[in-house]
Amino acid sequence: MENNYYIGIDIGGTNTVFGIVNEIGEIIFTSSFSTNEYKDPRDLVKDIYDKYINFINTKHIQASGVGIGAPNGNFYTGCIEFAPNLHWGENIPIVKIFNEIFKLPAILTNDANAAAIGEKFWGAAKDMKDFVVLTIGTGLGSGIFVNNNIIHGKNGYAGELGHTTIPESNRACTCGRIGCLETFVSSRGILQTYQEICAKKNIEIIIGDISTKDIYDLAQKGNKEAIETYKITGEVIGHSLANLVMILDPEAIFLFGGIANAHPILIPTISDVIDSNVLSLFKGKVKILPSALMNKNAAILGSTALFYL
């Protein structure tokens, strides 16, 4: 047993992905489970354990710990707290469940923190001490490194940039509040922006038939409404990030997630808006970059990297 292996778990509302990662950040085994099929999280963990045992018996290796990334995963308590898309109750003691079934140490954090930790250890932030990762998907998450440490905050809730309120929005958010940043910067937000632009111009669209991927493809082909959608999205992110930059002075902000694939059209707008809205000291100082883990299992890599923090 020359290598050190860690298990990475990415629990999502739809799928839970499990991987075994070696010490140079290679995923040597991966498997996926349908989260919704499990009424009890213990049954899911048992099925992951069975896959794990099958694999290690053939390879004669053993993992040293389990890193878990999950929506609303709390580093301090080891519990998934009030996750809107998981239906296992308000407070799931996921670390305890993994400890009991795997007989291994387990660490939990939220999915955006896991992505940021992945970027730090296996991505483009290796040499950075101060940076932010935005995970843009169904919602908007953020993982923040300061002084070479991920920010958890006093209660483990830090990084809720997606729910900061912005003057541009009076849209209802899934959290029950009005005007959150993620009402614009998320797949749902981008769809709504596109629909509103089309409605203003009396362009008929079939709402259920259009995805953010379609809007990106349209933008690539020069479609005006799709381009305007990304322009507005970039402006809204840029305004929020200008304030964030003046508070944290990060070296870089990375975009991660499905929508972040549109970075070639988003990044120039974001950079321009930041530079137009910061104190002159900060102009040109922060790099806006696509995540280097974009098409990899960043959450698995990041959750195993919890053991290297």
Next chain:
Amino acid sequence: MENNYYIGIDIGGTNTVFGIVNEIGEIIFTSSFSTNEYKDPRDLVKDIYDKYINFINTKHIQASGVGIGAPNGNFYTGCIEFAPNLHWGENIPIVKIFNEIFKLPAILTNDANAAAIGEKFWGAAKDMKDFVVLTIGTGLGSGIFVNNNIIHGKNGYAGELGHTTIPESNRACTCGRIGCLETFVSSRGILQTYQEICAKKNIEIIIGDISTKDIYDLAQKGNKEAIETYKITGEVIGHSLANLVMILDPEAIFLFGGIANAHPILIPTISDVIDSNVLSLFKGKVKILPSALMNKNAAILGSTALFYL
């Protein structure tokens, strides 16, 4: 020589205060200089040095280092950069000047960071790892602790909360931009708010004759316009802090500075507005508190504590 002594320097646009602090945070000697009288900062440092030598010769002690707090003081470069109220040039190598004249190690940070470090070592944040200190005076500064460390950021510019833009303001800021938080939350901002309220009600006031202290005294006596001024100020801070709380999840936010003396009327408004504008997870979690160093030389204490970081 049983004790360990450090020199603390608080460079301000008007006065520069010098103190010698022992290892339990007592200022055993202090002296003040008129900053404006010195055309060359080396002359100021030489005069401080003379005072220091006179004092240590009578007491037979020696300091181990010089901690400096200054507006736009950069921890990394040791320079005061583009400080609008100091007239010694754009880039003052203050650490180098202290090194050369005192023959001692010297550390620099900005004045808000010095206040936060003071709160950590000698104030009410001793047992806190994650907190924010707002220094409300001519401008609005912030010093932020995360994971038990002060945030400097990549370039040493972190903490410019006062220049984040807010939807409530279209006032011109001294930085040349429009809508900064400090256009409301600062002595100038409070005066302007009071003037605007009085103007709306056709109440005549003599602008040059009224200070923020007067407005506070009026509020204490039940004056409606003065109370409304502090209510608006508290609401504006509260909205900004609600977003900050969701990003950083701090344990407490401390108010420091002349205006912060009005905390009995500011804090209830700030707390209410934060609780009304955060995700439910965060409600009631953050404490808004007056600084415990309010009437002490916090910047001197904080700048010497740079050596304990």
